[in-house]
Amino acid sequence: xxxxxxxxxxxxxxxxxxxxxxxxxxxxxxxxxxxxxxxxxxxxxxxxxxxxxxxxxxxxxxxxxxxxxxxxxxxxxxxxxxxxxxxxxxxxxxxxxxxxxxxxxxxxxxxxxxxxxxxxxxxxxxxxxxxxxxxxxxxxxxxxxxxxxxxxxxxxxxxxxxx
Numbered sequence: 001x002x003x004x005x006x007x008x009x010x011x012x013x014x015x016x017x018x019x020x021x022x023x024x025x026x027x028x029x030x031x032x033x034x035x036x037x038x039x040x041x042x043x044x045x046x047x048x049x050x051x052x053x054x055x056x057x058x059x060x061x062x063x064x065x066x067x068x069x070x071x072x073x074x075x076x077x078x079x080x081x082x083x084x085x086x087x088x089x090x091x092x093x094x095x096x097x098x099x100x101x102x103x104x105x106x107x108x109x110x111x112x113x114x115x116x117x118x119x120x121x122x123x124x125x126x127x128x129x130x131x132x133x134x135x136x137x138x139x140x141x142x143x144x145x146x147x148x149x150x151x152x153x154x155x156x157x158x159x160x161x162x163x
Contacts, residue, residue, distance in 0.1 A: 046139040055119035062111040068142040072099040077133040095156040
């Protein structure tokens with residue numbers, strides 16, 4: 001009698017488990033296709049324009065997107081023969097990380113004031129110095145921290161003005 005009772009319990013348990021397998025498999029293998037869509041804009045657009053003025057390079061950055069941006073640039077080249085400045089204005093600030101930061105928000109459609117890379121010393125046309133000046137620029141959408149412009153994470157500048 002005891003064995004018969006154990007057998008009935010075991011068979012009942014197996015029957016319950018077998019019956020629930022179909023529902024479990026249906027739950028884990030069912031799917032539904034998503035319908036619809038939305039346009040997502042992840043960031044603005046900026047373009048760099050580099051012109052040569054004799055041996056010097058003049059760099060301007062334009063915001064071609066539809067949102068306000070913050071920008072920075074870094075110049076690579078022969079540091080023995082070049083200096084960097086922002087053509088006498090104070091719109092560019094040298095950071096502690098080698099980047100130069102435009103201290104104002106760059107509105108959509110606007111252009112940052114010129115940044116100039118100057119080649120120092122006399123260059124003998126018969127014995128020219130062969131080096132390149134490479135400009136890298138980065139931009140991010142403006143975000144606000146309360147009523148002031150939030151500086152992007154990792155940018156080594158105290159503040160950026162929206163004026």
